[in-house]
Ligand SMILES: Cc1cc2nc3c(=O)[nH]c(=O)nc-3n(C[C@H](O)[C@H](O)[C@H](O)COP(=O)(O)OP(=O)(O)OC[C@H]3O[C@@H](n4cnc5c(N)ncnc54)[C@H](O)[C@@H]3O)c2cc1C
């Protein structure tokens with residue numbers, strides 16, 4: 001007999017949408033289990049720009065999206081403060097862009113209530129030294145930067161402390177029905193192949209770009225356009241605030257700061273498979289060329305890596321638009337009971353990172369209606385715990401840079417990390433120098449389950465710096481074996497897996513320094529550790 | 540933004556290879572130092588457009604520049620560490636002691652006015668104990684002595700009339716502590732038929748950079764650049780006898796000031812021995828040296844090594860008949876400018892100097908030769924051999940030539 005879990009609601013997908021739904025359900029007292037085929041934010045939720053939209057980008061073309069974004073922007077700054085950097089943002093008009101749009105945009109923002117403020121060009125250039133000196137008008141907006149990794153992990157953790165259950169590395173392989181209603185889902189453990197049945201009457205499909213596939217398991221037709229966008233990570237943080245191009249939204253017109261780096265992009269191309277993470281050098285070059293308008297010289301700047309993610313865009317009709325930009329980016333909440341005659345199945349898709357909370361609210365409102373629960377949503381007020389930890393580490397003797405990182409990062413783990421730093425000399429080892437991560441932090445953030453460097457990376461930023469894990473991955477793997485947290489085989493596997501992933505992202509940007517960095521990494525791993533080409537990821 | 544945010548992008552090229560850290564004399568002596576990679580490119584990357592990080596361990600960096608020389612990617616590591624020093628000085632305030640030490644010129648002027656007294660007081664233990672307590676200058680540390688008849692009082696020519704014209708940037712050490720070195724240089728030039736002018740000048744700024752006094756250092760750099768350019772534009776070559784000064788004009792000025800002027804000036808800067816070597820190559824050097832029968836050890840200062848000009852002092856001194864000179868290849872002396880004067884750095888300084896002291900002892904030469912006054916200070920403290928500047932030796936090699944030969 002397979003193990004069986006009983007619950008009221010199953011949420012499929014550990015992206016921001018799924019964890020948002022999970023938390024909202026839990027806050028309203030509904031028992032729920034979230035299942036994710038790999039780790040949190042495996043999908044689009046970690047493959048995006050990290051822009052906490054002020055809504056200004058949408059003001060002209062999509063009033064509703066603009067209003068939603070601005071409202072959520074204000075809410076998230078309050079409720080997930082540890083994952084948001086209220087950087088502010090600017091919209092800058094470059095000479096080649098249309099003058100008329102500026103006036104239209106200013107008016108549209110005013111109409112929907114998004115505050116904009118013109119700043120003198122000289123002042124803007126002083127604030128952002130990399131900005132094109134030829135810009136003709138600059139406006140300040142309340143954009144922000146959001147860290148999708150900590151966001152999803154903290155929202156999920158909050159739900160878990162309130163009683164929710166999460167199964168990672170658990171892929172939904174079947175959605176089972178009794179008559180015209182859902183009765184259970186079957187998940188398969190990605191490492192062991194072991195299957196578990198989860199009995200439930202209500203399943204929420206929050207599988208992002210995998211949404212059609214999941215719907216297919218329930219034999220429900222669902223047409224999603226997966227619109228793949230490319231992003232590139234600059235080697236360091238070149239801007240203090242978000243830099244947007246003041247024109248009708250297009251490709252390659254946003255620079256978003258993210259801790260020590262800047263993420264620049266993006267593009268949009270429709271793809272078939274949600275697993276299509278392929279990287280095209282030509283696309284990258286086009287993007288960089290376009291980016292020169294805002295940041296001259298960006299083509300020559302060092303990049304760490306590039307990555308792609310797909311926007312799941314819901315389309316009611318069948319005529320496809322290859323740029324994907326004209327399909328609605330608003331949220332789509334589908335009740336398959338009314339739409340397709342299948343009870344107990346709901347899809348939530350589309351939308352944005354910025355509006356994930358609102359998407360969850362709408363979804364759970366529908367769930368409540370179905371379950372006859374009469375509890376109002378509180379996620380717009382109830383905060384998740386802050387990451388700030390400035391009151392800790394006063395006596396801790398570690399590098400100031402590592403301390404600065406902890407001040408903004410340690411959050412709930414602060415006490416535990418502080419104790420271990422103050423008592424164990426080894427815990428003070430800075431295992432990842434680029435991002436200043438100590439072993440104490442790694443220990444505290446290590447998720448249960450199989451040792452996996454990529455999972456650790458999502459929780460700590462391990463290996464996210466310029467060296468892309470050349471030194472730190474092996475340090476962590478070695479320490480984990482030494483401390484009995486992983487077997488030799490597990491550590492070996494994890495190293496291969498992590499290195500393969502990083503090499504892919506570096507390859508496409510590998511010119512100049514990054515190609516040397518890549519060579520160094522490959523040499524170190526191939527020669528000194530005996531890892532070779534077979535080191536392919538097999539999860 | 541922090542007023543010390545500065546535009547320096549070479550850190551972008553850092554490959555994290557650690558070559559700088561393994562070659563840094565301080566990293567090799569103590570684990571208390573964060574190392575050039577971390578305190579240079581890594582910190583800079585983490586601070587750009589973010590909050591400033593003050594790491595007090597930067598005090599241990601001596602700005603010797605070895606990291607720059609060892610970096611395969613041409614990262615201006617010591618420019619970055621000098622800014623980390625400036626940030627530290629700004630955040631934590633500068634110790635009165637460091638202001639005193641960074642102001643070699645002021646101290647020099649004051650001390651040489653009272654030279655005989657200064658030299659006495661510097662040696663008296665109770666006074667030194669007070670200095671240690673008040674100023675944090677280690678009581679056992681020997682000081683270079685100050686001369687009453689400082690070089691400015693001895694020689695003050697503003698223009699040269701010969702065809703080859705040299706403008707001499709004297710530097711604080713030769714001005715206040717070792718006017719004999721400056722005097723010897725003038726003489727050596729005289730023997731080569733070259734007139735020497737002394738341009739208006741201020742301390743090169745090296746001790747200021749090293750003590751986080753970036754602003755004052757930059758002011759001096761700007762002053763010197765303006766003053767010396769007036770000379771180079773009239774066809775003067777700028778020559779110096781202090782390798783730290785030379786290195787500042789050749790490397791640091793350009794990367795700190797980032798001006799075309801600084802770059803232009805850098806092309807006209809020569810170390811005295813380097814200059815003589817050029818004269819020799821062009822067949823203009825007066826090689827009429829008297830024989831000096833001596834076996835000496837040469838100690839190469841870090842700031843000379845960092846210039847990438849080979850070993851000009853040895854190349855020139857080897858021309859003296861009978862003169863046997865051997866490179867001791869002994870790493871960093873550990874005095875490192877003002878570093879070794881500081882109470883809390885004294886133990887590191889002595890530790891750093893050990894290799895050098897052992898090398899001197901093992902070679903057992905007649906005396907030691909080095910260009911750097913600060914290295915000399917450490918050599919004086921740690922060894923019992925006399926220490927001479929190459930110019931002093933050359934001068935006597937010329938002087939000892941019989942008049943009629
Ligand atoms: C290039 C790009 C840039 C973007 N930039 C921004 C931005 O700056 N600001 C903003 O607000 N929004 C942005 N977005 C949009 C935003 O990223 C997405 O709207 C959001 O992340 C979608 O999250 P999700 O949870 O719905 O989907 P996902 O994050 O993809 O989550 C779906 C999850 O379901 C899991 N899953 C799939 N199938 C199964 C299965 N069978 N069993 C179990 N689990 C399964 C997947 O592994 C995945 O983790 C951007 C999107 C893209 C593509």
Ligand code: SF4
Pocket residue numbers: 562563564565566574575599600601602603604605606607616617620
């Ligand atoms: S300047 Fe010298 S002491 Fe300072 S970091 Fe570089 S090598 Fe080390």
Ligand code: SF4
Pocket residue numbers: 552553554555556557558559560575576580609610611612613614616
């Ligand atoms: S030697 Fe140069 S490239 Fe290597 S770590 Fe140091 S600064 Fe970086």
Ligand code: SF4
Pocket residue numbers: 601602603783839840841842843870871872873874875876911913914
């Ligand atoms: S004192 Fe001499 S050896 Fe020490 S750093 Fe200065 S030049 Fe180098």
